[in-house]
Amino acid sequence: MIAVTNVKGGVGKTTSAVYLAGAAVRSGRGPVLLVDADPQASSAEWLEEAPVSGVRLMEAPTARMVTRAMEAGSERIVIVDSPPGDEKTVRAVLERADAVVIPTRVGGPEPSRVRATLDMIAPGTRRGIVICAARTGTRDLDDTLRYWDDEGEAIWGVVPERVAIAAASGAPLSIVGLVHYENVLIESLERSRKRAAAR
Ligand SMILES: Nc1ncnc2c1ncn2[C@@H]1O[C@H](COP(=O)(O)OP(=O)(O)O)[C@@H](O)[C@H]1O
Ligand SMILES: [Mg+2]
Numbered sequence: 649m650i651a652v653t654n655v656k657g658g659v660g661k662t663t664s665a666v667y668l669a670g671a672a673v674r675s676g677r678g679p680v681l682l683v684d685a686d687p688q689a690s691s692a693e694w695l696e697e698a699p700v701s702g703v704r705l706m707e708a709p710t711a712r713m714v715t716r717a718m719e720a721g722s723e724r725i726v727i728v729d730s731p732p733g734d735e736k737t738v739r740a741v742l743e744r745a746d747a748v749v750i751p752t753r754v755g756g757p758e759p760s761r762v763r764a765t766l767d768m769i770a771p772g773t774r775r776g777i778v779i780c781a782a783r784t785g786t787r788d789l790d791d792t793l794r795y796w797d798d799e800g801e802a803i804w805g806v807v808p809e810r811v812a813i814a815a816a817s818g819a820p821l822s823i824v825g826l827v828h829y830e831n832v833l834i835e836s837l838e839r840s841r842k843r844a845a846a847r
Contacts, residue, residue, distance in 0.1 A: 649713075649716055649726040649728070649742055649745055649746050649747075650666050650668065650725070650727045650728070650744035650745065650746065650747050650748075650749060650833075650836050651728045651730060651741045651742055651743075651744075651747070651748045651749070652665040652668065652728065652729050652730060652748075652749045652751065653728075653730040653734060653735070653738060653742060653748055653749070653750060653765055653799050654726040654730075654732070654742060654750050654751055654761060654762065654765050655735075655750075655761055655764050655765050656732055656757075656758070656828075657732030657736065657763035657774060658732075658759075658781030659731070659751045659753055659758070659780060659805070660751035660753070660778070660781060661686075661729055661730060661732070662690040662691050662694065663738060663780065663813060663825075664749060664751045664752065664778055664780065664807075664829065664832070665682060665684075665692055665727050665728070665729035666682070666693055666695065666700075666729075666821070667813070667821060667825050667826060667828075667829035668727050668728060668749065668829050668832060669682045669700065669703045669725075669727050669832050670700050670703065670821040670825075670826055670829070671826045671827075671830040671832075671833050672725050672727075672833055673701070673702035673703055674826055674830070675830050675833070677701070677724065677725060677833070678702040678723070678724065678725065679702045679703070679704065679722040679725075680702060680703045680704070680718075680723055680724070680725045680726070680727060681703075681704050681705075681706060681721035681725070681726045681727070681730075682695070682703050682704070682705050682706070682727050682729065683705075683706050683717045683718060683721075683726065683727070683728040683746075684705060684706070684707050684708065684729050684829070685708050685709060685714040685719070685728055685729060685730050685731055685735065685737050685741055686709065686716075686730065686731040686732070687709040687711075687731060687734075688731070689707055689724055689835065690729070690753075690756075691729045692707050693704065694795075696815075698819060698820055698821075699726050700732045700765065700791065700821065704721075706720075706721075707780050708750045709731070709737070709820050710737060711734075711736045711737045711739070711836075712723075712728060712740075713742070714728065714737055714740050714741055714803065715740050715744070718741075718744050718792060722755075726739050726746075730801050735768075738768065739768060742768055742770070742773070742795065743770070743804055745769075745773055746773070746774070747773070747774045747775065747776075747836040747837070748769050748773060748774070748775040748776075749775075749776060749778055749804060749832060749836055750762055750765055750766070750775060750776065750777045750778065751777075751778045751780045752777055752778070752779060753779065753780055753781060753782075754778065754779060754782060754783070754788045754789050754792045755788055762777065762796075767800070774836070775801075775802070776801075776802040776803065776804030776805075776832070776835055777796055777802065777804065778792070778803075778804055778805040778806075778832055779792060779803065779805070779807065780806055780807050780829070781807070781809040781813075782806045782807060782809060782844075783808075783809055784806070784808050786829075789806070793806070793817055800808075802835070804831075804832045804835040804836060805816055805828060805829070805831055805832035805835070806828075806831040807825070807828045807829070808824075808828070810824055810825065811824065812824060813825040821837075830845055
């Protein structure tokens with residue numbers, strides 16, 4: 649199970665969760681269960697407007713519901729879109745995660761929110777940061793990448809800022825987004841596979 653988590657809102661969780669699901673199906677790794685644990689139901693609305701074949705959506709906006717949803721899926725890949733605030737639900741998701749994708753952005757208060765998220769992840773659970781809506785070639789991006797590298801955190805992806813990737817458009821997923829998120833998916837699966845092999 650791949651959790652897409654950051655205690656902060658508006659960083660790219662829903663976009664990452666939907667694109668990871670789309671990338672999994674597109675690369676023949678499906679079917680996918682996408683669990684929407686955010687009461688705002690952004691993933692659910694997105695997939696209602698623009699369904700992705702091979703991706704089943706379950707809305708599970710409480711800790712109890714998300715726990716049940718994560719156990720119920722028979723799909724090969726389960727991806728959970730976490731809520732920003734609700735700590736109980738976030739913990740329920742992180743407890744069962746094989747890998748945690750942490751979407752974030754460049755600059756400002758972002759590192760402290762990522763740190764708060766990292767601190768909730770059990771030691772030994774693989775995790776990687778994805779920089780969302782990145783302005784490639786900028787100094788700020790370079791500084792952010794260097795910062796996380798110095799902190800010893802893995803960067804699983806840098807997804808450029810693109811109108812075509814923006815959420816809730818109701819449009820089909822963009823190829824450029826799918827390609828970027830397929831790489832993130834491979835990182836997260838690779839890590840969980842290695843972890844499973846090490847056990
Ligand atoms: N790569 C990207 N390029 C452009 N806009 C993006 C990108 N990733 C995310 N966004 C936009 O950022 C905003 C927040 O993203 P969202 O996935 O809803 O975050 P969260 O689920 O963390 O609240 C949305 O408007 C979304 O369209
Ligand atoms: Mg969201």
